[in-house]
Every structure is written in C-alpha cells, then in structure tokens.
Amino acid sequence: MARPDQPTDELSEFAELLTHEQEFTRARDRIDPEVRSARRRRGLIIAAICVVLLLAAVGGYIGWALTAPVDQPEVTARAPQVPTVEAAAIAAPLSGASAISVAGADAYLGEGASGIWSSSGTGDPLPIASITKLVTALVILDKAPLTSADDPGPTITFTKADHDLYDRYYVQGATIAPMPTGTSMSLHDALAAMLIPSASNYAEALSSRIFGSQNAFLGATRDWLAAHGLTGTTITEPTGISPRNTSTPADLLTIGKLAAAHPAIAQIVATPSISLPGAGQLYNTNGLLGTAGITGLKTGTLGEGTSSLLYTATLDVGAAEPLTVTGVVLGGVSRESVNATVIDTLHSIRSGFHQVAVATADQEVGTISTPWGSSARLVVGQTASIFTWSDTPIVATMDIATPPTYTDGTVVGSITWTAGPNTVTAPVKIEGSIDQPSEWWRLTHPSELGSLLDAAG
Structure with missing residues (x-):
C-alpha cells in the first residue's frame, strides 16, 4: 500500500519549494529598489567628487599657467665692426738724411x-x-746771456777789422750784411x-768780440758741445762756410730744441725780416716761415746738393694740445x-691724425627675442667717432644689462671705443617693444613656463 503513496510525497515537496521561491521573489522585489537607490546615490557622489577634483585641477593649472614666470628674453649683442684705416705714410727726402722729433704726441705716436x-x-x-x-x-749766449727775448744785451761797436770781414766773406761767396766801421x-x-x-x-765778428779770439771761441764751442753730449758734431769755424762743420741728424734735433728753448733765439729766427741801423733791411733766408706751421x-x-734746413713747427692736429715738431x-x-x-x-x-667714424645712430648691434615670438632690435643711440693717429688699433667693448622693461627707447647698455689715449661711448637702446605672452600661449605652452614652486615665489 505504501508505494502507491510515493508520488504524492514528491508533489508535496515540490509545492513547498515553489512556495519558498515565491516568497523570496516577493522579498527581493521589496529590497532591490532600496539597493538600486543607494547605488545611484553612491555613483552620483563619486561622480561629483571626480568633477570637483577635475575642476580643481583645471582651475589650478589655469591659475599657474597665467602666473608662472617665463624665461627672460634672449639678448644677442655684437659690437659693430671697427673700420680699417690705412697707416699714415711720412714723407721723407729722396736724398740726404732727415730726422723728426714730435713733442706732445707720445700718447698717439708712442713713447x-x-x-x-x-x-x-x-x-x-x-x-x-x-x-x-x-x-x-x-x-x-752761454758766455753773454740775454735775460729775455727783449733784452738788448751789451752794445757792440764794429771796428775797421770787423768791416774788412765784409769784403773777405764776399769774395768767398758767403752771405753777408753791411757792417760800417x-x-x-x-x-x-747783432745776433739777428x-x-x-x-x-x-x-x-765771426761777434764770436771774436765775445771770446777775444777765434781760438778761444772754438775752445768754448768744443766744451759746450761736450757738455750737451753732442759727440757727433764738429765745429771748425763760426759761419758754416767750411764743409768740415758737420753734425748728425740726432745731434741737430738736440741743437734745434736748445735754440727753440732760448727766448731770444726763438724770437729772432721766427722774424721774417728786420731793419737795423747800419745793416739796413734784412730778410730771413728761411722762406718757409709761417708756412705749414713752421x-x-x-x-x-x-x-748744389748741400741744401739743409733745421726747422721747428707747431701743428694743431685736433689733439688736446698742439704738437711741437723739430x-x-x-x-x-x-x-x-x-x-x-x-x-x-x-x-x-697732420693728415695722419683724424676722426674715425665707429658707429651711426640706429645702427643695429643686437636682437632681443622670446619663445612666444615677440622681438626687438638693439641699436646704437647716437653717431660716434674717435680721434686717433694713423692706423692705431680701435678696440670696442659692450656692456649690456638686463632692463626692468623691454620697451621702445629703453637704454640697456653702452659701447665704448678706445684708441690710444682717447675713448668715446655711445648708448645702446631698444628699438621696438617686447610684448608679454598671451594667455592662450601660456595655456598651450606649459613646458616653457616655470614650475609651480617658482610661481609660488
């Protein structure tokens, strides 16, 4: 009897399971809306946090990008090329010998x-x-000094023996002047x-009168030459008519300077002509007086072939002081x-001294450029030239400083040229202006901006 009842038990178990499943489904349906709502809220919160973080990051970047420091503009500067000047060529005689001394020009011509x-x-x-x-x-004048250029000194009265010298030198073809007894x-x-x-x-008359005889004069002359170190000079008589009166160019420069330093001699030799009682009108044999500064x-x-000249000249060449040439x-x-x-x-x-142009106003000597594409020129602020001698080297140096602003006309430094004793300086200024980088450039070029630490100061 038991076996016919077995299917009934299985159906009962299945019905019971079905009942439990239905109850679970009804319970689940009651719980899911709350879970879904909680999940949605949690998602919104996370999304909101992400948005806030993103906005904060974007805002921080923008703030940093707009305030971060940028590199200083790149300045490229170069001194203008110094012009090449030809060396002065000093004219010299084609024959014989010559020498020149120039006082007051050591700074230009060299020690x-x-x-x-x-x-x-x-x-x-x-x-x-x-x-x-x-x-x-x-x-x-070493024996009988004159105290000044206008000091007449002692009176000389010429005798018949002095007068006879006129005829003796006349027949020798020497230059003479009247000397009546x-x-x-x-x-x-008389010196004039x-x-x-x-x-x-x-x-001859004066030298014999002052020293008593020609022998005494010649002895005094040898002593005078030795005292002044003029070992290359020989004097055998007082006029120069003898070819045995000789000297070197070096000794003659010294003699010329001694003569030019004596007030009375310097005045006399600079006189083109003079009228003297008994002697009449006398003219200077130096026809160059007053020419070319002589x-x-x-x-x-x-x-023939024995013409000479010992000369002095004053040359105004544009230097601080005139030059004295012997x-x-x-x-x-x-x-x-x-x-x-x-x-x-x-x-x-004279022509060897000159002004050399070294720069012109607005001449470009450099550039200023920035990563964001703004640029300007560096130019010389004014025309400049320097006074110098011949081909003396001209050296240019530049001094450029970082300016507070890069605006048109701002002086940012100077150029100095040096030649011999002289220097000249010209300002260097900006031509054009350097604009600040745009906000868009800042936002799109983060790699060319300073760090956040730099921005924070």
Missing part, C-alpha cells in the same frame, strides 16, 4: 716720439753749412743780423726740394 720719431738716410755726420750759426749763437748795435740786434739773413761776417729755425747751403733735412739737392720735402712731411703728420 720716444719726442726723441727721434722718424728718420731717413744716414745717421752719420754731414756738412751743416750755415746751421752752424745756431751753435755759434748758443755758445755766445763805427756802427753800434745791441748784441740782440747773423741769424736772419745768415750773415757770415757778423758770425716757426724757425735755420737754413744751410754750401752749393726736424732736420741734410744734403738736399736744392733749396726748393728741401722746402717741398719739409712741407710734405708736416702735411703727412
């Missing part, structure tokens, strides 16, 4: 310019002709008659050629 600055030909002794009379005058004149005027027309009869000193001629030419072929050489020499010295 030693006041000694022998330039020379040509031999340095050996050559005949000096009437340049001898400068030595005669210096030796006489009994004529009286001051030592100053000796030096201005180069009167040989006055040279102020003295003495000519000398013994004949020069000599010995053994020129003629008076005309010697004079032409001296004028050419002085002209070549």
Whole structure:
C-alpha cells in the first residue's frame, strides 16, 4: 500500500519549494529598489567628487599657467665692426738724411716720439753749412746771456777789422750784411743780423768780440758741445762756410730744441725780416716761415746738393694740445726740394691724425627675442667717432644689462671705443617693444613656463 503513496510525497515537496521561491521573489522585489537607490546615490557622489577634483585641477593649472614666470628674453649683442684705416705714410727726402722729433704726441705716436720719431738716410755726420750759426749763437749766449727775448744785451761797436770781414766773406761767396766801421748795435740786434739773413761776417765778428779770439771761441764751442753730449758734431769755424762743420741728424734735433728753448733765439729766427741801423733791411733766408706751421729755425747751403734746413713747427692736429715738431733735412739737392720735402712731411703728420667714424645712430648691434615670438632690435643711440693717429688699433667693448622693461627707447647698455689715449661711448637702446605672452600661449605652452614652486615665489 505504501508505494502507491510515493508520488504524492514528491508533489508535496515540490509545492513547498515553489512556495519558498515565491516568497523570496516577493522579498527581493521589496529590497532591490532600496539597493538600486543607494547605488545611484553612491555613483552620483563619486561622480561629483571626480568633477570637483577635475575642476580643481583645471582651475589650478589655469591659475599657474597665467602666473608662472617665463624665461627672460634672449639678448644677442655684437659690437659693430671697427673700420680699417690705412697707416699714415711720412714723407721723407729722396736724398740726404732727415730726422723728426714730435713733442706732445707720445700718447698717439708712442713713447720716444719726442726723441727721434722718424728718420731717413744716414745717421752719420754731414756738412751743416750755415746751421752752424745756431751753435755759434748758443755758445755766445752761454758766455753773454740775454735775460729775455727783449733784452738788448751789451752794445757792440764794429771796428775797421770787423768791416774788412765784409769784403773777405764776399769774395768767398758767403752771405753777408753791411757792417760800417763805427756802427753800434745791441748784441740782440747783432745776433739777428747773423741769424736772419745768415750773415757770415757778423758770425765771426761777434764770436771774436765775445771770446777775444777765434781760438778761444772754438775752445768754448768744443766744451759746450761736450757738455750737451753732442759727440757727433764738429765745429771748425763760426759761419758754416767750411764743409768740415758737420753734425748728425740726432745731434741737430738736440741743437734745434736748445735754440727753440732760448727766448731770444726763438724770437729772432721766427722774424721774417728786420731793419737795423747800419745793416739796413734784412730778410730771413728761411722762406718757409709761417708756412705749414713752421716757426724757425735755420737754413744751410754750401752749393748744389748741400741744401739743409733745421726747422721747428707747431701743428694743431685736433689733439688736446698742439704738437711741437723739430726736424732736420741734410744734403738736399736744392733749396726748393728741401722746402717741398719739409712741407710734405708736416702735411703727412697732420693728415695722419683724424676722426674715425665707429658707429651711426640706429645702427643695429643686437636682437632681443622670446619663445612666444615677440622681438626687438638693439641699436646704437647716437653717431660716434674717435680721434686717433694713423692706423692705431680701435678696440670696442659692450656692456649690456638686463632692463626692468623691454620697451621702445629703453637704454640697456653702452659701447665704448678706445684708441690710444682717447675713448668715446655711445648708448645702446631698444628699438621696438617686447610684448608679454598671451594667455592662450601660456595655456598651450606649459613646458616653457616655470614650475609651480617658482610661481609660488
């Protein structure tokens, strides 16, 4: 009887399981809306947090990008090229010998310019002709000084023996000046008659009168030469008519400076002409006086091929002070050629000093550029030139500083040029302006901005 009941038990178990499943489904249906609602709220909260974090990040980036420091503009500067100047060529005689000394120009011409600055030909002794009379005058004034240029000194009265010198030198072809017996004149005027027309009869008469004899004069002359270190000079008589009166260019420069430093001699040799009682109107043999700045000193001629000139000149070349030139030419072929050489020499010295243009206003000397594309030029603020001699090297140096702003016209430094003793400076300024980077450039170029730490200061 039991077996027929078995299917009924299985159906009961199935019905019971079905009942439990239905109850679970009804319970689940009651719980799921709450779970879903909680999940939605949690998702919204997470989304909101993400949005806030994103907005904070974006806002922080924008704030940093708009305030972060940028690199200073790149400045490229270069000094303008210094112009090339040709060296001055100093004119020299084609024959004979010459030497030049220039005082007041050592800073331009180099140390030693006041000694022998330039020379040509031999340095050996050559005949000096009437340049001898400068030595005669210096030796006489060493024995009988004149205290000033206007001091007349003692009175000289010429005798018949003095007058006879006129005829003796006349037949020798020497330059002479009248000297009537009994004529009286001051030592100053007698020296003028000796030096201005180069009167040989006055040279012997004065030297004999002051020293008592020619032997005494020649002895005093040797002592005077030795005292001044003029070992290259030989004087055998007071006029220069003898070719045995010789000197070197170096010694003659010293003699010229001694003569130019003596007030009375300097005044006399700078006088173009003079009228003296008994002697009449006398004219200076130095036809270059007043030409090319020449102020003295003495000519000398013994004949063809023996023309000489010991000269002084004052040259205003544009320097702080005029230059004092002492020069000599010995053994020129003629008076005309010697004079032409001296004028050419002085002209070549004068023209060797010049203003050299080193920059013009608004000349570009550099650029300013930025990563964001803004640029400007660096230009010289004014035209500049420098005074110098010949091809003296000109050195340019630049000093550029970082300006507070990069605006048009801002002076950012200077250029200084140096040549010899002179310097000149010109400002360097900005032409154009450097604009600040745009906000868009800042936002789109983060790698070219400073760090957050930099922005924070």
